[in-house]
Amino acid sequence: GAVVSQHPSWVICKSGTSVKIECRSLDFQATTMFWYRQFPKQSLMLMATSNEGSKATYEQGVEKDKFLINHASLTLSTLTVTSAHPEDSSFYICSARTPGQGYSNQPQHFGDGTRLSIL
Amino acid sequence: AQRVTQPEKLLSVFKGAPVELKCNYSYSGSPELFWYVQYSRQRLQLLLRHISRESIKGFTADLNKGETSFHLKKPFAQEEDSAMYYCALRMDSSYKLIFGSGTRLLVRP
Numbered sequence: 672g673a674v675v676s677q678h679p680s681w682v683i684c685k686s687g688t689s690v691k692i693e694c695r696s697l698d699f700q701a702t703t704m705f706w707y708r709q710f711p712k713q714s715l716m717l718m719a720t721s722n723e724g725s726k727a728t729y730e731q732g733v734e735k736d737k738f739l740i741n742h743a744s745l746t747l748s749t750l751t752v753t754s755a756h757p758e759d760s761s762f763y764i765c766s767a768r769t770p771g772q773g774y775s776n777q778p779q780h781f782g783d784g785t786r787l788s789i790l
Numbered sequence: 791a792q793r794v795t796q797p798e799k800l801l802s803v804f805k806g807a808p809v810e811l812k813c814n815y816s817y818s819g820s821p822e823l824f825w826y827v828q829y830s831r832q833r834l835q836l837l838l839r840h841i842s843r844e845s846i847k848g849f850t851a852d853l854n855k856g857e858t859s860f861h862l863k864k865p866f867a868q869e870e871d872s873a874m875y876y877c878a879l880r881m882d883s884s885y886k887l888i889f890g891s892g893t894r895l896l897v898r899p
Contacts, residue, residue: 675833703885705885705886705887707889712799713891714876714889714890714891714892715834715876715889716889717886717887717888720885720886764834766834768885778824778836778839779836779885779887780836781826781833781834781835782833783832783833784833
């Protein structure tokens with residue numbers, strides 16, 4: 672149980688285009704999903720927290736107009752990298768929190784990640 | 791600021807040797823600490839959490855608040871333990887995780 676699917680797994684596109692990445696919780700409803708970014712040989716850095724039915728909460732230094740997050744349903748969150756440039760090339764990972772009471776009882780389950788390469 | 795530090799980027803041991811992956815954190819509140827593991831070509835998955843006080847795949851980790859550490863230990867490493875290990879901290883009253891930079895464990899035959 673608690674499977675998170677991320678799509679696509681790899682995308683290459685030209686500079687200036689917009690890229691959408693999907694994150695789905697397959698067998699549970701996720702009221703909260705998280706988007707991370709990971710540069711080579713570096714740690715996962717939280718970009719934003721996606722809450723179903725409300726605006727995403729962005730971490731300091733993350734441009735909300737650049738990285739558009741939509742969490743329209745309890746099983747789907749999308750991250751759109753708008754007008755992507757080579758410096759946006761990275762590994763993007765989503766995670767979803769299983770529902771329940773209290774902060775300690777719902778670990779995060781991670782997707783496989785999306786490798787984005789901007790030419 | 792909250793921070794998780796994993797000082798070793800790579801730890802190489804022989805099969806059967808003891809393993810200790812170091813993790814130190816900086817946080818003034820009541821943290822919850824986790825170890826996540828990523829095997830080759832697989833997704834990140836939870837290995838263990840300090841509040842569970844459990845042993846998973848022979849690994850244990852004890853939260854030492856005095857030393858602000860949460861080192862991961864295993865008495866006898868196996869080749870299948872080779873993976874990337876991330877220490878993570880959850881701050882109280884938050885769902886967010888702060889990750890360390892990770893340690894690659896390589897267990898040689």
